[in-house]
Amino acid sequence: MKFPNKVTNHIVNWLEDYLKKSNMDGFVIGVSGGVDSALTSALCAKTGYPVQCIEMPIHQNKEQISNSSIQINWLESNFSNVTSNKVDLSNMFDKFLDVIPNTSNELKDLGLANTKARLRMLTLYYFSTINRFLVVGTGNKVEDFGIGFFTKYGDGGVDISPIADLLKSEVCHLAAHLNLPNEILSATPTDGLWDDDRNDEDQIGASYKEIEWAMNQNLNEINPRLSDREKEVKNIFTRLNLKNKHKMIPIPICSIPKDFL
Secondary structure (H helix, E strand, O other), rough: OHHHHHHHHHHHHHHHHHHHHHHOEEEEEEEEOOOOHHHHHHHHHHHOOOEEEEEEOOOOOOHHHHHHHHHHHHHHOOOOOOOEEEEHHHHHHHHHHHOOOOOOOOOHHHHHHHHHHHHHHHHHHHHHHHOOOEEEOOHHHHHHHHOOOOOOOOOOOOOOOOOOOOOOOHHHHHHOOOOOHHHHHHOOOOOOOOOOOOOHHHOOOOHHHHHHHHHOOOOOOOOOOOHHHHHHHHHHHHHHHHHHHHHHHHOOHHHHHHHOO
């Protein structure tokens, strides 16, 4: 990144301008202990407007909870406009498990992981409504527009996305530039939605660095100079991009011919 100060100021100004035009009073963000939510919350805090950070553990492992606390403590120590709440959604998730049919469907685990993300979205919009705050997305460009690595109407259910034009590497660069805690900068990326503690790379099958490389390749070109791993990563990106395209485009609308109406 050539000009981190310019990028920072650009995003902060964009956030301020959007907030004023929306006639809302502040920002609410779900924090996970990862670099994406840490950077996003710091950028929102730099606007000077109220920022509410919400921790929403659902049977979370101790490391993720610890990193969330580190993130919030750092924010509250550096910005007087930041407040926080912890809402443990574990019981709510367990109640959901009690009322849905028990099934051995092979997609059950995925459905439950997505349910966790959607419970968090509901929680953020509750705080958004009672405080007149905008729900701020924390997705980066790789996740939001490369491979669709997010839950539709879960972490994808937001009002604004300030870092969605930054690659993961650029997010990390900007976070380091803003002196975010080392524990956050070095944390293994994970969505925290799975009981077996799998991380993002486990789910994707490739690192963010590899996916960023694939995003810059001509997917229709056959390059004999690629290594076996590069070919594999290119195939992973192509498969996920096509599979998750429905998340990355506007909801399809059935247009009714005018002469039918």
